[in-house]
Amino acid sequence: MGSMTFVQNSELFSYSGTNCVRNDYYHNECQLCVDICPERAFHIVRSKLTLFSSECIECAACIGSCPTEALSIKSFDPNAYTTSFKEEDDKLLSCKKTTSCLGSFDSHHYITMALTSNESPICDMAHCKECSLNTNGKIESFIREEIKKTMDFLTACDSEYSISIQEEKPEDENAKRALFKAAFTKVKEAVQEEDEQESIGITLEYQKASGFTGLPLKFLNLKKAIRDNISKLPKTTHDTNFGIFANKEISFKDCTNCGDCVNFCPTEALLKTTDKQGINFNVGNCISCGICNHICKTDAIKTTGGIDLVNFAYDRGTELVHYEMVMCHECRCPYPYRGGDPICDRCADFRVDFSHVFTLAKDM
Known part of the structure; x- marks a missing residue:
């Protein structure tokens, strides 16, 4: 991300346009927060995501849907x-007692909580269907889908x-809460004491000190949780990605080694090899x-x-593709060599498309 920042705020809620993947890349069509927001506070204006702060009710139901953590609220840090x-002490995740709307979490958070606690997290879904935030069932569906991925x-x-x-x-609980904003009465401290950093997890300060801030913090916490508990996971390789992870492959035949995928990757999941003639992929950053x-x-x-x-x-990291770069005998520019005559695709196409221009009259 660049050094300039663009942030929109309501009283408690913040949207960072700088961290939004849709704003970072013009052609990206992510609108997960637009779809889930019960008040339609997000709008697409000239292909960019914009928050209409006057329409935001600060419910936090959209936070978990954002893949890059561009959304946050002061009253609760997932x-x-x-x-x-x-x-x-209480392992119940409930908007009535301990958290904001469960829409502020996604599968990365749930897996981390499950791996790092001696007791299983319990997600209180008893109120979701009738909740005033659950417009057209979208928030409940999102929460259940993320829990299913975790399971x-x-x-x-x-x-x-x-x-x-x-x-x-529970039998002693009122059927409805008077105000859903009561969920924010319990504010969590986002910054922990220095001597507790290792036991609590990777903090935002650590992320900034590392010199790389493009990767969402929930990814860093999940990676740490898996590292700390890898011996308790009997099976670590899978044919599916569970809708949580991503894997990539690059066709040697089709790749031109132009580097655009590397240059536009917002989290440095794709990197050039040290000799600049290939591309490496870090699945942990995708x-x-x-x-x-x-x-x-x-x-x-x-x-x-697969993961x-x-x-x-x-x-x-894994090497997705690697080429021997040779000099094209036509334009004298280096290009990824795939065998045959040492001529780049551009010159080869030019030779075919414009061969008639160079045909002599005597040969016609």
Whole structure:
């Protein structure tokens, strides 16, 4: 991201246009927050995402939907809550008691809480259907989908960890809350004491000190949780990505080594090899934004299923493609050599398309 920042605020809620993947890349069509917002406070203006702060009711239901953590609220930090969850006496995630709307979490948060706590998190879904925020059932559907991803992941890993859903209301609880904003009466401290940083998790300060701030904090916390508990996950390689992770492959035949996918990747998941003649991929940094797929002029890069949790957690990169760069004998420019005559695609196409221009009269 650039040094300039663009942030819109209501009283408690903030939207960072600088961190928004849609604003970072003009052709990206992400509008997850637009779709889930119960008050239609987000609008697409000239292909850019804009918050109409006067329409925002600060419910926090949209926060978990954002892949780049461009959305936040002062009264509740899902990352701080996630990393301190193991210290919580009450393992019930409930907008009535302990958290904001469960829409502020996604599967990265749920998995981290499940892996780092001795007791399984319990998601209170008893109030979601009748909630005034649950317009057309979108928020409830989002929450259940993220919990399902978490369940599928933990089950596939043959893990001893789990997550569950509470569907019924306690008998002593009122049928409805008077105001849904009462969920924000309990404010979580986002910044922990220095001597607790390692046990609580990776903090925003650590992220900034590392010199790379493009990766969402929920990814860093999840990677740490997997590293710390990798021995308790019997199965670490999978054929599916659970809708949580992303994998990439690049066609040697189609790739021109132009570097556009590397240049436009917002999280440095794609990097040039040290000799600049190939492309490496770090699955632990990929946020599934799809920019690389769209920017590739030859459709050489594809998203594939499958995940190796060791590679994800330990940032082990893989080489997707590598070329020998040779000099084109026509234009004298280097290009990725694939065999045959040493001529680049541009010159080869030119030779075919304009061969008639150079035909002599005697040969016609």
